[in-house]
Amino acid sequence: MSEPGHLFTRTLSDVVGREALTTRLSEEFVFADLGAEAVRSLLTFDDLNRLLATCSPEPPRLRLHRNGSPVPVERYTESATSSRTARRVVRPEALYRELRAGASLVLDGLDRMHPPVGEAADDLMRLVRERAQANLYLIWGESRGFDTHWDDHDTVIVQVEGTKHWQVHGPGSRPYPMKNDVDHAHTPPRDADGELHTVWEGVLRPGQVIHVPRGWWHTVTGTGEVSMHLTFGFTRATGVEWADALVRRLFGEEVFRRDLPRFAEPEVRRKHQGELVARLVELAEETDLDGFLAERDARFPRRTSFSLPWPVEERVPGAQARVEFVPILPPPLTWEGERVVVTVGGRRYRFPAVVAPVLEAVALHRELTVAALAEHAGVEADQAAQVVSVLARHHLVLVR
Numbered sequence: 001m002s003e004p005g006h007l008f009t010r011t012l013s014d015v016v017g018r019e020a021l022t023t024r025l026s027e028e029f030v031f032a033d034l035g036a037e038a039v040r041s042l043l044t045f046d047d048l049n050r051l052l053a054t055c056s057p058e059p060p061r062l063r064l065h066r067n068g069s070p071v072p073v074e075r076y077t078e079s080a081t082s083s084r085t086a087r088r089v090v091r092p093e094a095l096y097r098e099l100r101a102g103a104s105l106v107l108d109g110l111d112r113m114h115p116p117v118g119e120a121a122d123d124l125m126r127l128v129r130e131r132a133q134a135n136l137y138l139i140w141g142e143s144r145g146f147d148t149h150w151d152d153h154d155t156v157i158v159q160v161e162g163t164k165h166w167q168v169h170g171p172g173s174r175p176y177p178m179k180n181d182v183d184h185a186h187t188p189p190r191d192a193d194g195e196l197h198t199v200w201e202g203v204l205r206p207g208q209v210i211h212v213p214r215g216w217w218h219t220v221t222g223t224g225e226v227s228m229h230l231t232f233g234f235t236r237a238t239g240v241e242w243a244d245a246l247v248r249r250l251f252g253e254e255v256f257r258r259d260l261p262r263f264a265e266p267e268v269r270r271k272h273q274g275e276l277v278a279r280l281v282e283l284a285e286e287t288d289l290d291g292f293l294a295e296r297d298a299r300f301p302r303r304t305s306f307s308l309p310w311p312v313e314e315r316v317p318g319a320q321a322r323v324e325f326v327p328i329l330p331p332p333l334t335w336e337g338e339r340v341v342v343t344v345g346g347r348r349y350r351f352p353a354v355v356a357p358v359l360e361a362v363a364l365h366r367e368l369t370v371a372a373l374a375e376h377a378g379v380e381a382d383q384a385a386q387v388v389s390v391l392a393r394h395h396l397v398l399v400r
Helices: 004-016 018-024 045-055 092-100 115-128 239-252 266-286 289-298 355-365 370-377 381-393
Strands: 030-033 062-066 077-082 085-090 104-107 132-139 154-171 200-204 208-212 216-234 322-325 333-336 339-344 347-352 367-369 397-399
Touching: 004 018, 004 030, 004 115, 018 115, 062 092, 085 092, 115 132, 115 154, 115 216, 200 208, 239 266, 239 289, 322 355, 333 355, 339 355, 347 355, 355 367, 355 370, 355 381, 367 370, 370 381, 381 397
Parallel strands: none
Antiparallel strands: 030 208, 062 104, 077 085, 104 132, 132 216, 154 200, 154 208, 154 216, 322 367, 322 397, 333 339, 339 347
């Protein structure tokens, strides 16, 4: 059985090949059979029942679809009040009825509710260096929840229970379509006879994984039995994000803050436009992609987590206390004189030099005891424990 925290960077990469996997993501369809044991720890029906009962997700986070249309929420929820706030509560018997009738259950953001799925999502983020979210899809019978469609983000589908029939048709008439786009009228690819083109067709079974790039059309239907799969979605940075970062730099330029000379003579307006274009070209050449991506990584968010009581009491953990690194992406360490600097979630932290080897070791190994951390960092256990106490205070590590 695989550890969820290494599902993509280790298990999937071992099957596909890490270099081949990273070069094919967002560009090509990928299929891999990891085996049912590799995904068994991600999610079971017992896990799902417990999540539905304790987290009480409500629409639109939890929703039902049938034959391409949403099922009205009144069909499977009822009004309730919690802490004086009106909300919709899922009625079990109504949910069962709709699922028996062929509805598909969708539960968004499962990675924020269920730690094993969260660990797998974090692992995918370390692979693609983009934000990812995991959604659950559950259906019985031969029906379909959605019509033939494309997604505005890249997806990695992991089958965890039962089977699901997939037809992947490939990119349509508009390459690389986006969520906020100027054209949403594009169509799926078709063969010379007018039939939908098919890149891959098959039935997914537990442990099997496919990657469908953004904008690729696909048709998904039930096989007559139960199907439960997880969709891990992520969106790669595009030239639009790079241009947006460039636009943000324009606020620091006087010529761009100046009013446009609407009522001036034509030659004055032409001169002003020339100044704008010239400075824009200079800034565009200065805004290199490597720097943009590094800045994007520095703003990468941390997953919400807590480590009470350690950061409040500021106690020094013992040698066998477990330390877990909080940042999803390992941040680069830089130096300012005698102090080491690290940027996480858009915030800069400056620490004494003694913190550097401990920070490097915990970022590399992610989870280990204080004693093991001291050994990897090459420092005394007491010193490692003192550093861990400081890092916990700044929410860079958790102490268990």
